[in-house]
Amino acid sequence: MAADLSPRTLAAIHWQMPWLADWRHHGEPIAQRVLAGLPQPAALNEMVRTQWPDSALAPVHFVPQADLPAGMAYEEFIFNSRHCPTREGLHDFFNGLVWLSFPLTKSRLNQLHMEQIARTGIAPQRGPARDALTVFDENAAVLSAPDVLWTALVAKDWLRVFGDLRPLWQQSTLVLFGHALLEKLVYPRKPITAHVWRSQIAIESIAGLDAWLAGDLSADKFAAKPFAHLPVLGVPGWWPGNETAQFYQDPAVFRAPSLSGKQVKST
Template sequence: MGEPIARRVSVLGAQPAALNLATQSAWPDSRPVPIRFVPQADLPAGQAYEQYIFDSAQCPTREGLHDFFNGLAWLHFPLIKQRLNHLHVAQIAKTGIAPVRGPARDALTLFDENAALMRAPDELWEALLAKNWRRVFVDLRPQWADTTLVLFGHALLEKLVYPRKSITAHVYRAHPATDCIADMDFWVADSLSAEKLASKPFAHLPVLGVPGWWPANQTPSFYDDTSVFRAARTQVIMAG
């Protein structure tokens, strides 16, 4: 879906207009998008970005890849994006706009910018949580055929325009019954809360390690790079 919109941007010369046209066209998995895209200049001075989206149902959009991918996230995952916006606004109502966002808003931003959504067998998920990379990518490699991984975060997508081995996603596990994007959008949106995200319910995944996503990872030694595929931290408990 991104390529036709990118071509439309080149014709119209403005990302908001191209994204708005996409919300009006039929495409697989099409669902209502609860916002319109507007130029960044429409955001009033001093107004919080998330509060403006909530109040106006309009998303300020700059030209460039970062906000282009944010627009695609709204088109593919309107329920998740709307849920994140509502959670941000609820936190703003509690704490106001402060120089330091706090753990809840930090977690919401992390999800929005860098999350990937994963439906995976239990064995593979547990190995990923444990950062047992040899097991994740070599021993359990056949299980990736039964795994769905969808990149959600718009900053994550922007980084992958120029791929490098160290790019790592924060992976949020979706329900096993989420067989399509629409199901995943509904289930994940319904599962999100500020408290849950602040607990950091993520697994870390260097995305170029995913089988089939990067030619070099066909060789098992690809995963021997400990600067990227880092071991899990061990907790040391001191005797009192």
Template sequence: MAAGVSLPTPTSPGAIDWSAPWLAPWRGRGQPVAQQVQGGSPVGQALQSAVRGAAPVVFAAQSELPDGVAYEQYIWDTRRVPTRDNLHDFFNGLVWLHFPQAKRRLNELQAQAIAADGVQAVRGPLRDALTVFDENGALLQAPDALWDALRARDWQRLFIDLRPLWPQARLVLFGHALLEKLVAPRKPMVAHVYPAPVAINSGVIGAGDGLGELDAWLAQAVQPHTWAAKPFVPLPVLGVPGWWPANEAPGFYADAQVFRAAPRPGPRP
């Protein structure tokens, strides 16, 4: 194999199965970027080649990040994203390309919190929530009945009784760590899901792209007073109908280690 070409291991873009349904929104721009990386280009350089028009950030080498400077603060101050040659930063860059306004908003709030409180050993509630969504978040556009079942963690109703409703829903993964983990899919993988209105990009639900309106909406939806409370719902993503062949068997959802019951409310004071 030629020098600089990535081997198809779980840590390189060559390992990505672009036919996976959760990668539909990322395939058009992500696959050419992956091919450039496999051809020997640094990840940051390959991502930069996919930028269209004015972009909120530039993808830079990881070596540009000065010692002792917080990553999020550096991005906010310089509009440059330090990028390593690995899958984690590859997917982070793809999310920046598709959700530039939302990523900029998350970065803004992270930088504000760092400026106010510094980098603590334990993140505060808002920074923790922003990080959870940035790493493992997803947006779900779905009929109310599906949302009611998901919030109740009524997996039988959500995935079996209401299965005919899923063609009316769209789950868009946002977290770059989750996208990285799904290169080698495992049943327990969970997204932290936030509700998005069905009307946004309603003409392309299920089509896998058309994320511009969703990006603009999410950038406005991220507000400190609500997000600090982590308004997310856990969803085992391989349970989504059409996303994993094994979930066609009803017994797939009987695994209580993955499809867990809702926590019982604590005792009243």
């Protein structure tokens, strides 16, 4: 649902929603600058200069999409120039916010993409490793949770995840990462589902999570596709409708495990 940052779109971004709590600090002022007429790359770069007064320390600077040379891969351009091509609209707006909050992790993802490109070259199809990297970049969430809750989530044992184990969500922290996921949640729908990566540390700050996550990501882990699936609006306290058991009795959203028997490891 690509959309420019028009007044109507801005009105649709409800910064008070739980899933945007980690993004409001950067996102709201940048959105207001765009509304005032500043091009989106320039508005993002204002925050870059605030966060990294020494421009040499900034992970990237944002440039118009037209700056991406014809025939050059997006990830290759970022790696070589530290310039991130940016379109006007929600998708790249949230991508910019993720760069601002998770600079180490985004840089690590870029590095992993480049390792795969060096190995296999640029092809019409990304291949399994780069596909998994892209899934994480676009649609990941990171969850710190007790073992029993994580195990039930991996098993898609929804009655336990959101029923018997519901109190354990108070001991858990979920942070959304994927910029496409954040974009979709501007217009919340019940089927929106995150690919969840398990945090092995208690999430106490975004900076701390960024440092840990950048060190945890590896090609081998991505090859194993260690994601659990989580319909985001099912998270207790995140959506009024999920206060009743009936909300979860929707097999089109809270799906049964696949018959493949694939196991997801605790990453």
